Amino acid sequence: xxPNNPRPGSPVPAAQAAAPHADGxxxxxxxxxxxxxxxxxxxxxxxxxxxxxxxxxxxLTVVSALVIVFLLRNTYFYQMITxxxxxxxxxxxxxxxxxxxxxxxTKTNIxxxxxxxxxLIPRRGDFVLSPGTAxxxxxxxxxxxERPKDYMLFRRINMALSNLDNLGEVRDVGMVLESQxxxxxxxxxxxxxxxxxxxxxxxxxxxxxxxxxxxxxxRAFTDVLNLSxxxxxxxxxxxxxxxxxxxxxxxxxxxxxxxxVVVQLLSTWVFRREEILLDEVTDYCNEHVLSRLKLTDxx
Numbered sequence: 001x002x003p004n005n006p007r008p009g010s011p012v013p014a015a016q017a018a019a020p021h022a023d024g025x026x027x028x029x030x031x032x033x034x035x036x037x038x039x040x041x042x043x044x045x046x047x048x049x050x051x052x053x054x055x056x057x058x059x060l061t062v063v064s065a066l067v068i069v070f071l072l073r074n075t076y077f078y079q080m081i082t083x084x085x086x087x088x089x090x091x092x093x094x095x096x097x098x099x100x101x102x103x104x105x106t107k108t109n110i111x112x113x114x115x116x117x118x119x120l121i122p123r124r125g126d127f128v129l130s131p132g133t134a135x136x137x138x139x140x141x142x143x144x145x146e147r148p149k150d151y152m153l154f155r156r157i158n159m160a161l162s163n164l165d166n167l168g169e170v171r172d173v174g175m176v177l178e179s180q181x182x183x184x185x186x187x188x189x190x191x192x193x194x195x196x197x198x199x200x201x202x203x204x205x206x207x208x209x210x211x212x213x214x215x216x217x218x219r220a221f222t223d224v225l226n227l228s229x230x231x232x233x234x235x236x237x238x239x240x241x242x243x244x245x246x247x248x249x250x251x252x253x254x255x256x257x258x259x260x261v262v263v264q265l266l267s268t269w270v271f272r273r274e275e276i277l278l279d280e281v282t283d284y285c286n287e288h289v290l291s292r293l294k295l296t297d298x299x
């Protein structure tokens with residue numbers, strides 16, 4: 001018996017609906033999202049809930065302080081960190097940045113789940129995407145994901161196909177997808193506002209520590225100048241605070257700059273992954289939506 005091939009532009013049989021998982025469960029962007037698991041409403045796409053991660057960072061800072069004070073007391077690292085209060089603030093902000101970057105990394109992986117769905121839009125040669133078949137594709141979206149609009153890709157497809165009846169040409173659909181793509185790119189870029197501010201703040205804290213150490217050195221050196229040249233033992237004792245101030249000056253800057261460089265590199269890497277995600281979503285829409293779309297004479 002010859003295979004039953006549907007005519008071009010005909011609705012897609014429900015039996016051919018895409019299966020998001022082998023066990024038939026729907027995709028859910030909240031599944032695996034650490035913020036949702038903690039009871040917070042997750043941000044849009046890869047946006048993070050900064051106050052939640054600040055609380056976690058504060059807890060990790062306390063743990064770090066306990067480790068440094070009780071386990072590393074006799075080390076140079078302990079002396080370096082405890083010289084100035086700015087180092088503790090640097091540790092807090094560093095944990096905050098790292099936690100938000102890790103959350104964004106996991107959220108990017110969740111968004112990529114949508115790209116791995118097979119045959120969301122049929123790839124057979126006789127299939128034509130039109131207002132007559134768009135409804136079935138939208139039903140596939142709802143069958144594939146618990147909340148399709150939580151996924152960047154599904155939201156773009158839903159926005160484009162839901163407005164086919166109001167659009168006259170394929171290029172109009174392209175403009176809708178392009179506009180949504182610009183909105184997604186803006187959302188991703190703005191989600192780094194807090195992280196970028198923290199990366200700028202960390203070196204500033206190092207410079208504040210430098211000023212504090214320098215002021216301590218100048219104050220101690222003033223006491224040295226008031227001593228008589230014959231009192232060598234007193235001069236030696238008075239020079240110790242001067243050396244300590246200089247150590248504070250350089251070590252606070254060193255700690256801040258090293259952590260800022262590490263966070264900046266990780267931030268660049270995570271941001272690049274999100275840019276690649278945006279490009280892949282755009283390529284998917286161009287290949288599977290625009291290139292298959294026919295708006296004229298579809299009836």
